[in-house]
Amino acid sequence: MAPATRPSRDAIPPRTPATPPVPVPPARQRGESFVDTERRALLDTLRGLGPEAPTLCEGWDARDLLAHMVLRESRPDALPGIGMPQGPAGAHTARLQRELAAAEWGTLLARFSRGPARWMPFALPGVGEAVNSAEYLVHHEDLRRAQPGWIPRTDRAVQEAAWSAVRRAGRVLHRRAPGGVVLVAPGFGRKAVKRPGEGRSSVVLTGEPVELLLHAFGRDSVARVEITGDPGEVQAFRSTPRGA
Numbered sequence: 001m002a003p004a005t006r007p008s009r010d011a012i013p014p015r016t017p018a019t020p021p022v023p024v025p026p027a028r029q030r031g032e033s034f035v036d037t038e039r040r041a042l043l044d045t046l047r048g049l050g051p052e053a054p055t056l057c058e059g060w061d062a063r064d065l066l067a068h069m070v071l072r073e074s075r076p077d078a079l080p081g082i083g084m085p086q087g088p089a090g091a092h093t094a095r096l097q098r099e100l101a102a103a104e105w106g107t108l109l110a111r112f113s114r115g116p117a118r119w120m121p122f123a124l125p126g127v128g129e130a131v132n133s134a135e136y137l138v139h140h141e142d143l144r145r146a147q148p149g150w151i152p153r154t155d156r157a158v159q160e161a162a163w164s165a166v167r168r169a170g171r172v173l174h175r176r177a178p179g180g181v182v183l184v185a186p187g188f189g190r191k192a193v194k195r196p197g198e199g200r201s202s203v204v205l206t207g208e209p210v211e212l213l214l215h216a217f218g219r220d221s222v223a224r225v226e227i228t229g230d231p232g233e234v235q236a237f238r239s240t241p242r243g244a
Contacts, residue, residue, distance in 0.1 A: 034161045038136040051105045056142040067101035073116040134165040145222040163188045163209035173216040178236045185209045203229035203237045218243045
């Protein structure tokens with residue numbers, strides 16, 4: 001998930017060219033998985049906004065973001081550098097991504113549309129759905145919410161996928177929290193993803209599932225999440241980084 005350069009994902013690049021309205025995501029087709037639907041929706045947004053559209057990933061435009069997604073689905077040797085951007089592995093991944101970003105925009109779109117290469121773990125049954133649901137949702141919002149006039153997505157299938165993803169990954173994404181963390185998504189459920197240690201209490205994060213997922217990945221500037229609890233615990237939680 002993390003960009004190879006580990007940018008601050010909350011920052012919007014200073015370059016903000018005029019962009020067309022954010023496209024309406026396509027409807028889910030019969031028999032299609034959520035990941036396939038979200039990939040099509042992400043492709044529609046990329047085509048509509050173009051390669052120079054800003055994103056929430058500092059220093060990255062849409063071309064850089066697309067190159068990142070194509071790289072993680074086609075080059076096994078790039079995966080260590082995505083997870084650990086510092087050091088030789090990170091430098092290797094950054095070089096591969098720069099080379100890939102130099103390709104024609106249409107070529108990058110076509111490669112992403114084909115999905116993960118058959119030799120990648122994301123192509124295994126069940127793995128792609130489990131991992132790429134969050135990957136596609138978060139990076140799609142990295143595009144959508146960097147544009148003026150964006151509005152939250154209300155599609156039930158999107159929210160259900162986000163709730164499943166944040167419940168599954170919440171323990172890892174909130175592992176650095178100093179106290180406990182409880183996620184509350186009205187109409188979807190409640191999930192304690194981290195128990196408080198001795199002498200600590202929990203903070204409660206309330207919001208729509210997509211908002212909770214974005215917040216868990218550190219998109220604080222755009223995630224609409226209410227944080228409640230002991231004031232000291234809330235302050236400590238806010239000052240602790242989140243993400244994979």
